[in-house]
Ligand SMILES: Cc1ncc(COP(=O)(O)O)c(C=O)c1O
């Protein structure tokens with residue numbers, strides 16, 4: 212759960228670092244996302260310490276939270292970036308992450324995206340199919356460049372996570388099947404504009420156990436040995452995303468235990484290790500602050516109706532994901548069971564059912580916890596709801612790091628044809 216250290220209660224009022232959430236809410240209309248810069252820094256430094264023995268390149272998965280202030284925080288700590296689009300490359304570069312620390316994943320990289328990445332000189336393309344390899348070779352040759360590649364290997368390992376975020380089973384769309392890896396590497400060795408440099412694997416997100424990592428990395432290690440025997444130059448192993456996070460009091464392995472598994476399974480290969488954590492850097496560094504609009508007593512239950520909806524935080528609707536929900540002010544308030552819902556016209560716009568929350572009334576502030584990763588980035592404007600603001604806190608300072616647009620800005624994105 213979101214660490215008390217960065218979102219502590221003082222006299223039963225929630226703070227972000229040293230800034231009262233109620234103070235933020237007065238300055239920034241609810242709903243808004245609030246991130247703790249110190250929490251992001253602490254998670255990054257934990258990874259750096261854990262993976263010091265491998266001298267790993269940490270490439271933050273930009274998809275988890277691409278806000279420029281977040282990326283700048285990580286760039287200043289020396290982070291690289293794992294990206295999946297030109298947009299994410301541009302975000303990373305603009306935050307000061309150098310191209311030589313960027314790895315590019317994704318199953319359907321378009322020609323113009325490859326061209327852009329090649330011109331920047333990124334560290335590695337994680338190639339996910341043979342057709343992608345062929346196109347990359349053509350684009351690199353045309354530009355007189357060389358694309359450094361790893362194939363993303365699908366090891367057919369069950370990640371023991373939610374089916375929608377499991378990526379390393381044979382039935383998933385990701386990567387080249389392990390059984391076809393040799394054919395793919397042999398083909399890559401023949402093609403102009405391609406330099407083989409590594410192997411990549413990512414079996415899924417929100418992994419709470421080490422065994423699936425261990426199984427996947429063991430398969431990758433023996434593949435690397437076979438590829439080397441076949442004459443391929445493999446110097447990099449990209450092990451994909453990081454650990455899951457504690458949403459609900461789960462007992463999670465430490466980053467050090469994760470690094471130890473990497474050392475045990477891959478250490479003997481003497482490869483450069485790349486790791487692409489997203490959720491474990493940002494997830495518990497952010498919350499969604501919302502106001503109670505109404506408390507409604509239904510036939511069977513009480514509803515806390517918030518001003519934040521599924522369009523602002525999709526995870527509960529999409530994955531039935533659990534997020535801890537806290538009253539920002541809990542002075543002398545008993546716990547009560549509520550269905551916590553948003554204003555969107557969908558029954559699925561439900562954050563929690565019969566959840567114990569300190570008794571709340573209209574106007575009270577509610578914090579939905581562990582929202583720093585895959586929160587703001589997955590938001591939409593469904594129901595013509597404006598994107599919400601994002602705020603970053605550091606010690607006793609805060610800054611709005613994304614403004615809420617105006618309704619005019621939203622409407623003016625559309626173009627009415629001249630014949631109407
Ligand atoms: C290729 C790739 N790398 C890294 C990540 C980040 O994973 P996580 O947020 O679980 O660390 C993802 C997302 O699952 C991914 O698809």
Ligand SMILES: N[C@@H](CCCC[NH3+])C(=O)O
Pocket residue numbers: 274376416417526584585
């Ligand atoms: N969006 C997912 C994670 C997807 C990871 C992308 N490969 C989540 O919120 O849990």
